[in-house]
Amino acid sequence: MTSDSHELGFVRKYIFSVDHKMIGIQYGFTSLTFVFTGLILMLLMRWQIANPGEAVPIVGGLLESLMGEPASEGKISADLYNMFGAMHGTIMIFLGIVPLVFGAFGNYLVPLQVGAPDMAFPKLNMYSYWLYLIGGLIMLASFVVPGGPAQAGWTSYPPLTTIIPTDGQTYWILAMVIIITSSLLGSINIIVTVIQLRAPGLTWMRLPFFVWTEFVTAFLLLLAFPPLEAGSILQLMDRLTGSSFFMPHDLVVSGRPLADLSGGGSPLLWQHLFWFLGHPEVYVLILPAMGIVTEVIANNTRKPVWGYRAMVGSVLAIGFLSMVVWAHHMFMTGMGSRISMFFQTTTTIISIPSVIVMTCLLLSLWGGSIRFTVPMLFAIAFLPMFGVGGLTGIPLAFNSSDTALHDSYYIIGHFHYVVAPGTIFAVFAGIYYWFPKATGRHMNTVLGWVHFWGSLVCMNLIFFPMLVQGLAGMGRRMSDGGYNYSAAHPSNEGVIGALSSTVMHLNTVIAWSVLALMLFQLPFLFNFFYSIFAGRRVESDNPWQATTLEWQTPTPPPHGNFAQDVVVYRDPYAYSLAYALQPSTSGATWSGDGDGEAPDFEAQNQPVSGVESTRSE
Amino acid sequence: MNQAHATIRYTTEIREDTGLYNGKLGMWLFLASEVMLFGALFSAYVFLRLSARDGEWPHGLLNIPIGAFNTLVLITSSLTVALSWTSLKMGDFQRYRRFQFVTLGCATAFLGIKSWEYYDKFNHYEVWLEKPVTAKEHPQLAGHSTDPDAPIASIIGHVEGARPFTTLASLEEAGATTVTIHPDKFHYRLSARQQAERRKAERSGEAETARIAAESHEGVSFDVSQIDRLSAFVPRHGTFFANYFTLTGLHALHVIGGILAFAFLLWPGARMWRDDPERYTNRVEVTGLFWHFIDLVWIFLFPILYLL
Numbered sequence: 001m002t003s004d005s006h007e008l009g010f011v012r013k014y015i016f017s018v019d020h021k022m023i024g025i026q027y028g029f030t031s032l033t034f035v036f037t038g039l040i041l042m043l044l045m046r047w048q049i050a051n052p053g054e055a056v057p058i059v060g061g062l063l064e065s066l067m068g069e070p071a072s073e074g075k076i077s078a079d080l081y082n083m084f085g086a087m088h089g090t091i092m093i094f095l096g097i098v099p100l101v102f103g104a105f106g107n108y109l110v111p112l113q114v115g116a117p118d119m120a121f122p123k124l125n126m127y128s129y130w131l132y133l134i135g136g137l138i139m140l141a142s143f144v145v146p147g148g149p150a151q152a153g154w155t156s157y158p159p160l161t162t163i164i165p166t167d168g169q170t171y172w173i174l175a176m177v178i179i180i181t182s183s184l185l186g187s188i189n190i191i192v193t194v195i196q197l198r199a200p201g202l203t204w205m206r207l208p209f210f211v212w213t214e215f216v217t218a219f220l221l222l223l224a225f226p227p228l229e230a231g232s233i234l235q236l237m238d239r240l241t242g243s244s245f246f247m248p249h250d251l252v253v254s255g256r257p258l259a260d261l262s263g264g265g266s267p268l269l270w271q272h273l274f275w276f277l278g279h280p281e282v283y284v285l286i287l288p289a290m291g292i293v294t295e296v297i298a299n300n301t302r303k304p305v306w307g308y309r310a311m312v313g314s315v316l317a318i319g320f321l322s323m324v325v326w327a328h329h330m331f332m333t334g335m336g337s338r339i340s341m342f343f344q345t346t347t348t349i350i351s352i353p354s355v356i357v358m359t360c361l362l363l364s365l366w367g368g369s370i371r372f373t374v375p376m377l378f379a380i381a382f383l384p385m386f387g388v389g390g391l392t393g394i395p396l397a398f399n400s401s402d403t404a405l406h407d408s409y410y411i412i413g414h415f416h417y418v419v420a421p422g423t424i425f426a427v428f429a430g431i432y433y434w435f436p437k438a439t440g441r442h443m444n445t446v447l448g449w450v451h452f453w454g455s456l457v458c459m460n461l462i463f464f465p466m467l468v469q470g471l472a473g474m475g476r477r478m479s480d481g482g483y484n485y486s487a488a489h490p491s492n493e494g495v496i497g498a499l500s501s502t503v504m505h506l507n508t509v510i511a512w513s514v515l516a517l518m519l520f521q522l523p524f525l526f527n528f529f530y531s532i533f534a535g536r537r538v539e540s541d542n543p544w545q546a547t548t549l550e551w552q553t554p555t556p557p558p559h560g561n562f563a564q565d566v567v568v569y570r571d572p573y574a575y576s577l578a579y580a581l582q583p584s585t586s587g588a589t590w591s592g593d594g595d596g597e598a599p600d601f602e603a604q605n606q607p608v609s610g611v612e613s614t615r616s617e
Numbered sequence: 618m619n620q621a622h623a624t625i626r627y628t629t630e631i632r633e634d635t636g637l638y639n640g641k642l643g644m645w646l647f648l649a650s651e652v653m654l655f656g657a658l659f660s661a662y663v664f665l666r667l668s669a670r671d672g673e674w675p676h677g678l679l680n681i682p683i684g685a686f687n688t689l690v691l692i693t694s695s696l697t698v699a700l701s702w703t704s705l706k707m708g709d710f711q712r713y714r715r716f717q718f719v720t721l722g723c724a725t726a727f728l729g730i731k732s733w734e735y736y737d738k739f740n741h742y743e744v745w746l747e748k749p750v751t752a753k754e755h756p757q758l759a760g761h762s763t764d765p766d767a768p769i770a771s772i773i774g775h776v777e778g779a780r781p782f783t784t785l786a787s788l789e790e791a792g793a794t795t796v797t798i799h800p801d802k803f804h805y806r807l808s809a810r811q812q813a814e815r816r817k818a819e820r821s822g823e824a825e826t827a828r829i830a831a832e833s834h835e836g837v838s839f840d841v842s843q844i845d846r847l848s849a850f851v852p853r854h855g856t857f858f859a860n861y862f863t864l865t866g867l868h869a870l871h872v873i874g875g876i877l878a879f880a881f882l883l884w885p886g887a888r889m890w891r892d893d894p895e896r897y898t899n900r901v902e903v904t905g906l907f908w909h910f911i912d913l914v915w916i917f918l919f920p921i922l923y924l925l
Contacts, residue, residue, distance in 0.1 A: 117624040120639045188646045196627050196639050222650045230657035233863065242784075243852035243859035245661065249670070260784045260846060262855040264673060269664050273657055560624050 008559075018122035019559050023129050024108030025438065027099050030133060035096040035424075037140075039521075041088040043514050048076040049481030050511035070148060081479035082151040083168075087143070089154025090172065093281065094179055095136045097423055101288035102183070102221065103132065105430055106190055106214045108438065112550035112557060113208045115199025115566035115605070120192040128186040135178035142171035153477075155278070158246035158270050162238045163253055170239055173232045180229045187218035194218075199549070199605075201568035205312070206604065208548045208572040209298075209305065212312050213291030216319040217284050224280035224323065231273030238265075246270045268333060275326035283322045285419055286386070287315060289426030290357055293379045296429045297361055299546045300376035301368025302600055304573040307360035314353035314360075321350040331402045340399040347397040354390060358383065373544075374448030378429035381456055382422060389417030392467060407477070410470025413463045421459040428455075428524070435528075436543045440555045441535030447527040454520030461513035465506040472503045481507045547574050547601050566605050574602040629896045644903045648910050655914055658864055662921065665856045675857050677809065678850065680734060684923040687730050688915065694723035695912040698879075698905045705898045710890060713901070717883050720908075724876045731869055738850035738858070739781035744798055745771045745845040757837040760802040763811060774800040777836065781849045789841055796844055799836045861922055868918060871911045878904045 008017075017023060044063070047056055053075060056063055060074020070080035111119055119125045142149040147166025150156060161169050194215045198207075207215075234245040242261065249263035298305045305311065327335065327343040362383060370376065392414040395401040405411060428451070435443050474482045483489055487498040542551040549568070553561055626632075627639050635642065666674055701716035749768035752758045761769050777797040779788070788796065802815070852859040882901060889897040 120625065120627075121643060122625070124643075184647075184650050188643050188650075191646055192639050192643045195635060196632050196637070196642060197625070222646060223653050226650050226654035227657035230654055230661065233658075233867065234661060237852055237859060237863055241782075241852040241859075241862075243863075244856060245665070245859055245863075260786055260848075260853070262846075262848070262853060262859075264669055264856040265665060265859075266668055269661055272664075273661070276657070 016126060018118075018126050020107050020111050020119045020122065020125060021438070021557060021561075023125050024104050024106075026129055027103035027107055027132070028105075030129075030136065031096050031099040031104060034091050034136060035100065036521075038088050038092040038096055039518060041084045041091070043518060044076060045081060045084050045088065046507075046511040046514045048081055048479060050507045052480035052483050067143070067148065076479070078479040079148070079151065082153075083143075083148045085477070086150040086153050086156075086172075087139075090139065090150065092419075093154060093285070094176065095132075095139060097285050097419060097427075098183065098281070099132055100427055101292075101423065102190075102214070102217055102284065103129070103186060105210075105288060105292065105427075105434075106186070106217070109434065109550055110190055110211055110214050111193055111197065112553065112561060113211050113548055114194055114197055115202055115549045115562065115568065116193055116197035117560045117562065119189045120196055121189050124185050125189050128182045128189065131178055131182035131185070135175045135182060138171055138178065139175040142168040142175070145171060155274055156235070156270075157274075158235060158238065158267050159248070159251060159253075161235065162247060163258070170236070173236045173239070176232050177229060177236075180225045180232070183221045183225060187221040190214055190218040191222065199566040199568050202549075202604070203568075205309065206568055206571055208291075209294040209308065209311055209315075210288070210291035212315055213287040213294075216315050217287045219319055220280040220284050220287075220322060224277045224284075227273045228277035231270055234273075235270065268330075271330050271333065272326070275329045276323075278329060279326040280322045282415075282418070283318055285423050287318065289382070289386075289423040290315075290361075292426045292430040292433075293382045294361060294364075295546075295548065296375045296379040296433050297364050298573040298575065299433070299544050300371045300373055300379070301364055302371070302575045303364070303368050304571065304575060304577075305360065306363040306366070307356075308571070308573070311357050311360050314356040317353040318350060318357075321346060321353070325350055328397060328402070331399045332406050337399075344398055348394075351390065351394065351397070358387060358390070373432075374443070374445055374452060375429040375433035377449075377452045378425045378432065381452070382425045382429065385417060385421035385425060385456075385459070389414060389419075389422050392417060405470060407475055408470035409466045409474045409476050412476050413466030413470060416463045416466070420463065421456070425455075425459075428452075431528070433544070434550075435531065436538045436555070437550060437553075438556055439532050439535070440538055441531050442538060442543070443531040443535060444527050447523040451520060451524040451527070454523075455517060458513045458517035458520060462510050462517065465510055469499075469503055469506055472499060473497065474499055474503060542603075545599060545601055547603050548572055549604055552603050552605050567607075568604045569606060569608045570602060570604055572604060574604070576600050577602065629893065629899060638899060640899055640903045641906070644906050648906065651910060651914075655864075655867075655917075658860075658867070659917070659921070662860045662864070665860065669856065673855070675855070677812075678738075678857075679861070679923045680737070681923050683730060683734060684919055687727055688919050690723050690727050690730070691912050691915050694720045694727070695909055697723070698908050702898070702901050702905050705894075705901055708894075714883065717879060721876060721879060721883075724872055724879075728869060728872060728876075731865065735862075740775065741773065741801075741850045742776040742779060742798070742847055743771050743773050743850070743854060744776065744796065744839075744847040746839065747843050747845050755837050757835055758800055760800060760815075761807075763807065772798050772800050772837070774798050776847065779847075779849070781851055782853070783847070783849065784853070785841065785844055785847050788847075793841060795838045795840055796847065797836045797838045864918055864922065868911065868914055871914070875904070875908050875911055878907070 013019075014022065017026070044056060044059075055074035056076060060071075063071040063076075064074050067080060067083075070077045070083065076084070107119070107125065111117070139149075145167045147164075147168055149166070149168035150161070150172035151164055151166065152161040152169070156169070156172065194207075194211060234243075237243045238245050238247065244262045244265040246267050246269060247258070247261050247263055247265045248267060251258050251261070251263065294305055294311070325343060325346045327339065328347045331340055331343075365380070392410070395405060396411060396414060432443055432448060435441070469482075470476070473485075475485070478484065482499050482504065484492075485499050486492065486504045487495070487500055488504065489498075492498040538555060541553065541555045544551070549562075549566060550557070552566075554563055625639075627637075629638055631638050637645075697716040697719040701713045701720065704710075704712035704716060746769075749770045750758065751768060752762050752765040758769055758772060759765070761772065775798070776783070777799070778793070802819075807815075848854040850858055852862050882897075882904060886900070887897075889900070
């Protein structure tokens, strides 16, 4: 099996690879690039918000030469701000985080964790990646088309999207259709792999929790994405053939009725199609993150995850319920009270399984001898950060309070707490945790600490002020950061409720924190690339002393993954169980790679009767 | 490449606890997502139809006999796909080939008939007038109404010098000041019974209908300022045709995909029959599943677009 990898040439091995691990790594690099692109857009936007109308320092000239008119004199005009806003959301969600947690981690880990030699359809897997890349490149290309990229937010609400005179929106739709196709193929692959290629003995209740989360995520992508694909097709028809799926009767734009359109469409139709995907998408972003955190926490507390079955049940419940909550994004459309009652009810119900998962993770820490490794720091930080994100969402589940909060910075703070210090922290935990398996080398711990503490502080300095600003009434889409509504603006003298200077000052705090956050990513980037080539080598194939199957392979896993046939004998998190039976062994504490000490864990493929340790490495 | 794949299990043999090989499960999952895709489009259809204004949703613009015939053609192809797969199961490759030729023939015929329908629609126009006229003022419009004094707000027929995607704006840009329309003999807003009566009268050579036919052929001209909007029966015409073309167009793309897959299996992919007949049979089965699904979609499309 291993000999296969040597026969392949460079192109086959690194570019048009059909190996799930290489494809996972390709996904990882591509999506991390997109995440950093999104970060740069955010930095530019925050500069504009903190210093409205002032030219961007250092890169202003470059911006003008790239974007032309909307960036004249290096300033970020309202149009450019809208472009950046739309593209920041689109890139971060569809090209950054989802491919990162699903494409990269899912691809690399699911076949390993279920004991399979590869994905069920390796070539299809390769096509998924290339479709994703093509879609991403089309999305990036829209930056330089005449008229600029999409400007109507990541949600692309018509009729605004249809009447904006830029081809960028058409690029956006095309790219979305391609990306959706890519994730459909990817999700089919993951589901078939989990159902068909589980190793003998790996029953459903022995699956690592990460596999469960990826499995449910794949179903969400499979079933929730097609309606958005349908919506994109309809919007494409509206833009290219002049149909009126989303254009209502008698639409008047800038005082002029739109000629030659039949009307009769409904802007609400798009919102339904979009949010039917949009809400499951939130769980696509968060479920794999929960899975990663669970793996890291189980490994670093050295005990089984508390309430594994409850967690599995919860993740299935989340998957089902996430399909019937979408219209809570649409309370502002003035839906009737009976419909909003339904969606308020389902939305509050879905918080229950989410809380069960979080509670189980929290209780898993209880009584564990916690190893504060870098991945564990990120995983522990995930709990309160996602907690803030989740709890701030509760007022948004109710029509009455949502109406006041929906268009304010409060909601920006809310969902960024879920995705940024939530999902992205889980991603960092995953990268630090599985890096030794993928490369055979450790990442530097001290740089990891700098990265973690800097990111934790900056994330909170960025997003907590947003909650405050939102409660103070600052709108979420203003390119001047609310200056027009502030007490400082000459026309607002004596206006009660104008944004105070304290609230406005938070814009500056956030802008500097964003800059600091980006600087704190430098140690990570350096650490990442340096460690690939010159990090400390791992001493064994299982440096974290983990139980799950991906650690029972050679390092890095060769083509075909496992050196011998895999048979699974036990639950995924059999930590400290042998130790509990034999208190005399010294395996209670963890020291480095644990050479020469009795292990405090039993790998999933370790035979139950195997007292004479048949593990082969 | 095949060597690397060889390590993956259940590509051909069936996994005991699921009763499936990988490809079949993959296809069922793909079809599940297709259900959601077409389900969303059907929902959009229902949504737009329910929110249409009274009298806005057109009826009777599609050719029901042709549509029914096309349904039969597609169902026949599904049958031959099933028969060809059973032939393979029995090891009769020649029989499989013959049935698949019929399948491909039916599929191509379906697309051909659909193209003819499209072409017909592209060359019919509806012209909405700023102010309604009557058949008394314009005798050419007699076919549009049974009552010569009834107001006629829109005219259906052929527009001189217009192409499928012509709009009023593009006509004006081209310098047109008047628009000449050759109205249809039977307006679709007449009830089916009224249309049938007129056809009968026409066949019996009644003088009155002969006059209508002659006059409607003559054409009626309007100044562009009298015209509110004009459109061929294309997506721009209204939400009905927007739905019609989106749904049938997407369906046709699926048919083309199915044809390509079957043709691949029939010619370049047929080598596998010699090397691994079981896997080849599975491929035909899985592609057949896809084909039956396409058939099923059409069985929903035909009534909701043509009949309802």
